[in-house]
Amino acid sequence: MDREINFYCRACGNGFLLAGPPFPENSHCEKCDLDYPLNPRAIGAPDDPVRICPRCGGEEFYIQKDFNRNLGLVITILAALSVYLVFGLTWKSLVGLLVIAALDAVLYHVLPLITLCYRCKTIFRGFPLNPDHQAFDLHIGETYRKDG
Ligand SMILES: [Zn+2]
Ligand SMILES: [Zn+2]
Incomplete structure (x- = not known):
């Protein structure tokens, strides 16, 4: 599998893959x-x-699922809403909601992991995961935010 480096132009947001x-x-x-x-x-x-970001030289990275969590949430809410509209507030809608929640969890579980640079937000896809890297840490994220 090819490795991918994905980032966005800081001025116009144009994506580079x-x-x-x-x-x-x-x-x-x-x-x-x-x-x-x-x-x-x-x-x-x-x-x-x-280990080292080829774009900014940063050495701190985090790992996350390769999935737009907000989009997933919207889909889940819409699916739950349609279940409610079709079945109303009955035991059937409850089952429907449980199924949606389970599918969401399964989907989230099978998605591949990507590495992201704290400083420049470059995304690394298809690279072997570094065992030193953790999920996004708000405190580390804040220090980079201050750097601008
Ligand atoms: Zn641009
Ligand atoms: Zn970087």
Whole structure:
């Protein structure tokens, strides 16, 4: 499986999806005339987990499911609402809600994990997970937020 590096232009939000190796050493946003260099040495062999961010040199990362949690929540609420509209407040709707909750949990469980850089929010897909990396930590996230 190819490894993917995914990030967004800081000015216009245009997405860059780089697949490799080899990864391009520079990405350019045509619209904003901004360069996004990538340090190829920071990307190791295929079995090397992410240690240093090839974009910002950051060494702190977090891991999360490759899934837009907000979107999932909206779908779950809509599904629950339609169950309620079809069955009303009966035991059937209760069963329906339980099924939706179970599906949501299963879906969430089977989704692949991705690594994200705290500092520049670059997403690393298909890279081996670094056992040192944890789920998002609000305190670490806050320190980077202050850096701007
Ligand atoms: Zn741009
Ligand atoms: Zn970074």
